[in-house]
Amino acid sequence: MLKYALLGFLNYLDATGYDLKQLLDVSTANFWHAEQSQIYATLKKLENENLISSKIVPQENRPDRRVYSITEKGKQDLINWLNEPIGELEERKETLLLKLFFSAGSEIETLLTELHLQKSLHEKQLELYQTSSREIIAQFRNSTGLEEDARHWELTRRFGEMFEEMYIAWLEEAIQTMEGKSG
Amino acid sequence: MLKYALLGFLNYLDATGYDLKQLLDVSTANFWHAEQSQIYATLKKLENENLISSKIVPQENRPDRRVYSITEKGKQDLINWLNEPIGELEERKETLLLKLFFSAGSEIETLLTELHLQKSLHEKQLELYQTSSREIIAQFRNSTGLEEDARHWELTRRFGEMFEEMYIAWLEEAIQTMEGKSG
DNA sequence: GAATACATGTAAAATGTTACATGATTTT
DNA sequence: AAAATCATGTAACATTTTACATGTATTC
Secondary structure, three states: OHHHHHHHHHOOOOEOHHHHHHHHHHOOOOOOOOOHHHHHHHHHHHHHOOOEEEEEEOOOOOOOEEEEEEOHHHHHHHHHHHHOOOOOOOOOOOHHHHHHHHOOOOOHHHHHHHHHHHHHHHHHHHHHHHHHHHHHHHHHHHHHOOHHHHHHHHHHHHHHHHHHHHHHHHHHHHHHHHHOOOO | OHHHHHHHHHOOOOEOHHHHHHHHHHOOOOOOOOOHHHHHHHHHHHHHOOOEEEEEEOOOOOOOEEEEEEOHHHHHHHHHHHHOOOOOOOOOOOHHHHHHHHOOOOOHHHHHHHHHHHHHHHHHHHHHHHHHHHHHHHHHHHHHOOHHHHHHHHHHHHHHHHHHHHHHHHHHHHHHHHHOOOO
C-alpha cells in the first residue's frame, strides 16, 4: 500500500526517495508512514514494474539525485486503486489496549501513570492537528488555489483531530475507572 | 507483540494454537489479531526461548493436541512488559484516509459511494460492541466473579464503541462536505 | 452433498524495521 | 566540536500474509 502513497505523490510532482520521505512525514504520516529504506526499496520495485521511471541528476559536492516520475501505466494503476471500493473494515493494532486487557493483576498505580502519560502525548498531538496542520493546509490552499486538494487534506486532518479528542475522552474515563479502585 | 497476546492468554489457561486463535478472535481481535499460521510459528519460537512449554495430548479420530503452558520465565517476561511504559504514540495506518488524501481528481460520486459503504460497516461494528461484546463481558463477570478482569476488558470494549462513534461522526462530516460539491 | 469445526503445520512471498556505510555542508 | 541536512543505498532481521497440504466428524 506504500506503493499508492508513492504513486499518489509522484502524480503531483517528480521527486527523489529522499523528497518522498519528507513529503510523507509532513502530510500522511498520521495514517501512512514508512522508513527511508523501505521507500528506496519500494521505488526500485515500482520502476521494475514500469509504474515509474527515473533519471539521474548530477550534483556538485552532493550525491547525485535519482529523480522519479510517474508513467502512464502508473497513473492508470493509481486511478484504478482510487476507484475500487475498500469493502471492509481496517484491522488495527493498539498496544495500549493489549496491555490494558491483560493487566488486571498489575499495580493500579503503574497503570495510572501509563494512562496519564498517554493522555499528555495525545493532548500534544491534538494541538498539532489544531494549529500547525491546520495552518499548513490553509496556506497551501491560499498559495496554490488547489481548493479540491486542500479540501481532501483538510478532511484527513479533521479525522486526526476527532480521533485524538476521542482518545483523550476515553483515557479520562479509564483513569476515572481506575482511580475508583486505587483510593 | 503477538508474543504478549499469547503469553497473556496462557497466563490464564493452558491452550493449543487452535484454541488461542479462537480466543484472539472473540476478544482482542479489534486491537490485536493474527493468522493461525503466525500463531503456530510464534508459539514454536516462544517454546525455544523457554517462555512456554508444550505437551502432546493424544486424541482419537482427531489430530493430537499440542497444549502449551506458560513457564515461570514466561510469566516474568509478561509482567515486565506490562510494567514498562509505552512512552510514545502508536503509529497507525488507515487506507481510507490514504485514498481520500489522493482522490481530489476522482469522481465525487465514487467517493460518496465509498463513504456510505464505510458508514454502514462502522454502524454494524458499533452495534456489535453495544450488544454482543457487552453481554459476553457481563456474562463472564457474573459467572466467574473476576471483577477486575471484566473491568479491564470492558474498558477495551468501550474504546471500540467510542472509536466507532467517532468514525461514523467523521464519515457524516465527510459526506456532507462532499455532497456540497456534487449537487 | 457441501460446509464447517477440529487440529496440525510448512513454504513462499510480502512488508516493514534496524543497523551499517559514505561524505560534504550547514547549523547549533 | 557535535549534530543535523542532504542523498544514496545494502544487508540482516523480524513480522505478517497467503497458499498449500492432510483428514475425520458433525452439522446444514
